Amino acid sequence: MEAYSTGIRPAQIIFYIAAILIVGWLFLRPGRVQVLLAKLYLSIAFAWLGIVFDFTLARDIAGDSYGNYIVGSVFIIISVLFAIDLFRHKMSFSLPTAGWRRHTTLVLTLLVLCYPLFGIAFGHRFTSLIMPGTFPCPTVALGLLLLTMALPRADKVIYILLLICAIPFTPLYITRYGVYEDTILLATGIYSLVLLLRYWKAENLSPDPSGDDQC
DSSP states (O other): OHHHHHHHTTHHHHHHHHHHHHHHHHHHSOOHHHHHHHHHHHHHHHHHIIIIIIIIITHHHHOSOHHHHHHHHHHHHHHHHHHHHHHHOOOOOOOOSSHHHHHHHHHHHHHHHTHHHHHHHTTOOGGGOOOBTTBHHHHHHHHHHHHHTTTTSSOHHHHHHHHHHHSSSHHHHHHHHOOGGGHHHHHHHHHHHHHHHHHHHHHHHSOOTTSOOOO
16 A cells, blocks of 8 residues: 555645545535536546556555456446546536435545545554545545435446445455544445435335326
8 A cells, every 4th residue: 555655646645635625615615517526536536546556556455366457447437437427417416405414424525535534543654544536445435425415316337336345345454454444435335325225215116207007
């Protein structure tokens, strides 16, 4: 991780500051430009993760393996889908109006943006801090939180791919490598999964718009 962070300096700082500015602007003054910037940021960030993190520099973390190329390809697919939506305009990110969802989204987003601060609290050196944009875990968490803000029109392919990245393997990373800040990713994944299932259930229970109820 230190070799990767040192190799990309100062890109991680630029991506991190950009995440704070774009998300902060989106939350404070939501609008078309802010949504487009958020999609553009996520598209670039996931392209970076696929090409630079998994395909190139970060192979030194676990060696050159098929896993690097599989995960890297998933990130590139996610990047392309976000880029496509820049022109399709299917998704729009806005804070939920419901109190509990609004507060949960705000708290989790703040925690994601504080990833490096938690790393410092856990005793990690600056070169080992995990930052949104250039490291997978906080970037996946940030992407999921923005997608929950686009429900029910969130891209389900991106949503499911990010959930696969967020939930099944995160407990292993936490216990095996001591990356305790990834608890934020796990919590975000569970929250995002619950919301997705609720929306799917609501869609299945909604009446047929054609009026042809066959039940």
